[in-house]
Amino acid sequence: MSRLKIIRYTAWAAVVVLAFVAAVTMVTQIVAPKGGDSVQRAAIGGPFTLTNAQGEPVTEKDLIGKPSAILFGFTFCPDVCPTTLSEMQGWIEALGPDADKLNYLFITVDPERDTPQVMADYVSAFDARIQGLSGTRPQIDEVLTAYKVYARKVPLENGDYTMDHSAAVYLMDADNRFFGTIAYNEAEETALAKLRRLIDGAAPES
Template identity: 45%
Template sequence: MTLRALRRLLWGAVAATAGILVGAAWTFPAGAPAPLVQTESLLPVGGEFTLVDQTGQPRTWASFRGKPVAVFFGFTHCPDICPTTLGELSVLLADLGPRADDLQVVLVSGDPERDTPDVLGAYLQSFDPRIVGLTGSQSEIERAFSTFKAYRKKVPTEDGNYTIDHSAGVYLYDRDGSFAGTLDLHEDMEVRRRKVERLLARPRADADA
């Protein structure tokens, strides 16, 4: 799928779901900078964990230090919010141009039972190749979700299968691993891009040390 086609598909999905998503968007005066922190309802603190990425390589939270990080929680069997969000993040990375290489987007799976590294790898081929997927054992995933104060719950479905309810926002962290705000589907794409640009402009706290 071309980037132009992906943009048309994503904007159509956003228009179709905007009226039913829970929460309210912020509005800003013309020319005013968008605040990095949108809401106080989700304040993940970050912390240490060890998971594996889609190639089977171990990853810790500390291994992402030095770049701003956008963390999203989802699962590969998610029918709507997850592919829409990852698609929009892929468009955002494309729009940032070379600056996107300085931003790490991370998907943490809330469904380790089905989301093996191979499954994550195949799933992520539909999105920007710089996006990293993380999975692990049930206990490791539980620790990671707890670390970020994120929510997940396994919900049985009528066909005998199950789905995963989970936190749907994108959490932003600065180069030092500190929480810096959120991105949300309620926000205009331009607002999200401005938030990420401001995050990319932040140096590390020890840059002048």
């Protein structure tokens, strides 16, 4: 194996570990009760304007009426994103007709490379119901801030770069309020139970 490949694989492995740690830290900060108070959830989500494959604007208002499962990532992602999108594809199949009661979004954290068309081509390999969204750098930064998503560019020794980012799937209810998360590589039966609760309009678990 060449020295360059070793460097690249080492960098990718570090990104996966950092993304997992960041996701766990982020979720812990979100759901940890403070002084015995109820779980704090209102801080996740907010206004955004992004672009779909047809070049049309998509805002948070377009999600209202259906619960949503939202993954933030990028198309050059070596592991976390394709793995999670494959899992999402499996959830859609397992839910059967109920799958159409959810919105599924894959929002890039790397708009410089992930144009709307690149995103559309990428998600088409998984399920047509997963919508890939991109936008300008300021638009992406806005949605990352609104959803408290961690994302950071990581330079590689060959002059290229990868992205370190939160790995959880964000669950939003039909009013686009934060419901909870599905962790990276969470057991399928646990993920499906959360999605069914979301579809049924049940209260989030504390």
